[in-house]
Amino acid sequence: MSPLSSTNPPPWEVLNLLAHHLDPKSLAIASCVSKSWLISFSSDQIWQPICTTHYPSLSNLKLTHLSIPYHRIYAVAYSATKRRQKPPSRPRLFLHDLIFAIDLRTKNNVPLLTIAKPVNELCSDANGVFKFDVNVDDCEGLEMVELSEEVKIAWNVVLKGWGGAFTMMDCEGKLSFIPGAEGWFSEELPSPRCCSSDVASGIVADMKLGICSRRGNGGKVRVEKVSVGMLSIVNWRYVNVDDGLRYLQHFLLPNDECWCHGV
Numbered sequence: 287m288s289p290l291s292s293t294n295p296p297p298w299e300v301l302n303l304l305a306h307h308l309d310p311k312s313l314a315i316a317s318c319v320s321k322s323w324l325i326s327f328s329s330d331q332i333w334q335p336i337c338t339t340h341y342p343s344l345s346n347l348k349l350t351h352l353s354i355p356y357h358r359i360y361a362v363a364y365s366a367t368k369r370r371q372k373p374p375s376r377p378r379l380f381l382h383d384l385i386f387a388i389d390l391r392t393k394n395n396v397p398l399l400t401i402a403k404p405v406n407e408l409c410s411d412a413n414g415v416f417k418f419d420v421n422v423d424d425c426e427g428l429e430m431v432e433l434s435e436e437v438k439i440a441w442n443v444v445l446k447g448w449g450g451a452f453t454m455m456d457c458e459g460k461l462s463f464i465p466g467a468e469g470w471f472s473e474e475l476p477s478p479r480c481c482s483s484d485v486a487s488g489i490v491a492d493m494k495l496g497i498c499s500r501r502g503n504g505g506k507v508r509v510e511k512v513s514v515g516m517l518s519i520v521n522w523r524y525v526n527v528d529d530g531l532r533y534l535q536h537f538l539l540p541n542d543e544c545w546c547h548g549v
Contacts, residue, residue, distance in 0.1 A: 386443060440455065
């Protein structure tokens, strides 16, 4: 048999027989050879079983949109699958870029704890999640206060060099100042600015406080432990560090990509 040339292309019957032995990627490549190959390798007869096997739910679009070819449905479904499997990009923020500024006061404005520390100097969770413990013993000016239940809490994340700041928590609440007790506070975080304001972020800022007392202080107490983090309200687990940084960079870095692109 003489070699095939561009002026003597194989009949479409031969291409049709060949097509049934090719995988989707090879079919897509072969359809780029020429216009006649595009017509042969893009027929619904070839792509319908492929599309139905790999993406049965989307292949049903053909029932209501007859003009959509099966090879196009397959391409759209394949791209959607790849985007879903694509890992999110690395965050452009790092822990050493951030400072946690935490202020805790009674309702009468008596300071319980005021601290501003680089995040990389805090005790991080061993599981790699966005949860950090503040070493209260290193904090100066801690006040011993009378038993009280009303407290004001503020937690801000500041970009080093004062390039930006974001309020994680600013609320009032009740805390039982019982030695050994632990108070828990949370506040829902806003969705990134790239999304609709009606869409919740699905993340809350979380703070836990531990209280202790000392003998000879007339029943006064002080903050003993502070733990802060970011919780997903979907499964009530702490988000990992990279997800936390990706969220914060929307509010701290200019012209950041949409948070949704990494989901």
